[in-house]
Amino acid sequence: MRKASHIFKKEFKSYFVSPIAYIVISIFLLVTGWFFFTPFFLFNQANLRNFFALLPVVFSFVVPAVTMRLFSEELSVGSYEVLLTMPVTIFDIVMGKFLASVVFMVAMLMPTLAYPITVSLLGQLDWGPVVGGYMGAVLLGGAFSAIGLFVSSLTRNQIIAFIAGMAICFGLTLIDKMLFFLPQSLLGILGYLGADYHFQNISKGIVDSRDILYFLSVCFVGLYGTHLAMQEKR
Amino acid sequence: MIHVENLTKYFNDLCAVDQITFDIQKGEILGLLGPNGAGKTTFLRMLTGYLAPTLGTIRVKDYIIDEHLLEIKKLLGYLPESAPLYHDMLAYDYLNYIADVRELRSEQKLSRIRRLADLCGLNEVMHQPIGELSKGYKQRVGLAHAMMSDPEILVLDEPTSGLDPNQIVEIREIIKKIGKKKTIIISTHILSEAEAACDRIIIINRGRIVADGSTEAIKQTASGEYLVNISLQSADSKSVERELSSIEGVVDIGFSNGEENILGVRLTCKSSADIRGEIYRRIKQTDWILLEFHQERRSLENIFRRLTQEN
Incomplete structure (x- = not known):
């Protein structure tokens, strides 16, 4: 794990060396800020429900944009060879890159703490759902990062990595809203697959082990897929 | 030091390396010659753990590549062909990162980076992004990267390709300087380079060894x-x-x-x-x-x- 931390440090730093981090963070804050505060005063309720309702959709665009370069860039520049011939295991590499993406997500969420603080000044804010919401946001960011990382390890083209990652994340977000198109027998299973469904549970302030397990299993599947994809390349 | 046995690599149906067997002694400077597509780079990539052999094994010291890949990687320093590096990193940051991954102790790190910068002539470009460096300097950063942990075996894939004659001479000097203590494997298709720098030459064609020996011996037996x-x-x-x-x-x-x-x-x-x-x-x-x-x-x-x- 010590070696994974070196890779994490390098990846995290390189986000902030290039303009990527600043662009993604500004767009994220603009979009969430605009959509959260526009109807906020109309509802006249001191909660962050609108912010968290929006988050899965925004994350399905933003997270793949953050993860798209993690492997695709290395594959196209050729530094992938340098990476693999250093004395590190594939596990170290995958973990380092995954953590970089998750911590970046956390850094991106930090400025949004201004929303609950503002809201709590305006009215009586219930902090339970807020804490749950942020916890869920990190889990969601982790799950989407794992998916983005996996897609990125499959192609040397960053645009493909972005679009494919976005499609998968968006699909997971919307799947439980599409259920009325589907046969009755599949409802239970497919409903369980919906990332939004689990996220909304947590963001209500109800921390259920089933929801946490869902996000952790998506992480596991994504990371394991990445590991396999890298092994296959040898 | 290195024992290669029956090494074979297939890419789908294409046989890139075909049952190669040979030994490399400690302290030897080995030149790997061959036309483009002969299998030189594929062989080096298998030796450095980037590719897995289809058949056969490589043993470095007492380590077998399938089982002790990490230990072998620790013994090796590798300069890949055309030194692909992270373009948005500064040369110093890059070397620092390599030093971290190679687990140099923090008090050792700075002095080691300084020494390599001196040896490879990198002092004036340490604080420039690698992407902005000329090809020659990129190559030197790659060389410094390969030598970071003072490895026992250096693997250099076409270290002088794309360099101007002065730079070629400089890189050759560096190789000679470090070659006194280390086992070095150089792949090249520039023959004069192999002749000037190597103790022993292996010529590969279509994945097979067609000649193996000192330059003199190859010349005599072959002609x-x-x-x-x-x-x-x-x-x-x-x-x-x-x-x-x-x-x-x-x-x-x-x-x-x-x-x-x-x-x-x-x-x-x-x-x-x-x-x-x-x-x-x-x-x-x-x-x-x-x-x-x-x-x-x-x-x-x-x-x-x-x-x-x-x-």
Whole structure:
């Protein structure tokens, strides 16, 4: 794990060396800020429900944009060879890159703490759902990062990595809203697959082990897929 | 030090490396020669753990590549072809990162980076992004990267490709400097480079070894002949031919007219016997004036072409 931390440090730093981090963070804050505060005063309720309702959709665009370069860039520049011939295991590499993406997500969420603080000044804010919401946001960011990382390890083209990652994340977000198109027998299973469904549970302030397990299993599947994809390349 | 046995690599149906077997001794500078697509880079990539062999094994010291990949990677320093690096990182940050991954202790790190910067001539570019460096400097950063942990084995894939002649000489100097203590494997298709820097040469063609030995040995066994060039004044080609072609061991004789009254003679001789003394004695008996006399081995280029263009 010590070696994974070196890779994490390098990846995290390189986000902030290039303009990527600043662009993604500004767009994220603009979009969430605009959509959260526009109807906020109309509802006249001191909660962050609108912010968290929006988050899965925004994350399905933003997270793949953050993860798209993690492997695709290395594959196209050729530094992938340098990476693999250093004395590190594939596990170290995958973990380092995954953590970089998750911590970046956390850094991106930090400025949004201004929303609950503002809201709590305006009215009586219930902090339970807020804490749950942020916890869920990190889990969601982790799950989407794992998916983005996996897609990125499959192609040397960053645009493909972005679009494919976005499609998968968006699909997971919307799947439980599409259920009325589907046969009755599949409802239970497919409903369980919906990332939004689990996220909304947590963001209500109800921390259920089933929801946490869902996000952790998506992480596991994504990371394991990445590991396999890298092994296959040898 | 390194033992390669029956190493084979298939890319789908294409056989890139075909049952290669050889040993590399400690302290040897080995040149891997071959035309483009011969399998040099594929072999090096298997040795460094980037690719997994389809068949066969590589043993480095007591480690087998399938089981102890991490230990082998620790022993190796690798400069990949065209030194692909992270373009948005500063040279210093990059080397620092490599030092971290190679687990140098923090008090050692700075002095090691300084030493490598001196050795590879990187001091003035340490704080520039790698993407903005010229090819030569990128190559040097790659070389510093390969030597970071002071590895016992250095693997350099075409270290001088794309460099200007001055840079080639500089890189060659660096390799010679470090080569005194380390085992080095260089792949190249520049023959003069291999000849200048390597103790031993392996020529690969279509994934197979076609020649293996010191440069001299390869030249002799591969050609079986050597050339003697002579310049004579006030001699005519007929009498020279009569006089010299009767020496035993002379296979062929050719003439070229240079400046006026100077005759260039080119003798092809069997490498089994050294007949230079006999040639000199014959010339001494005549009243020709000997201006020049030197032996020329068949150049590596010829041998290379012959070995790699067969079949």
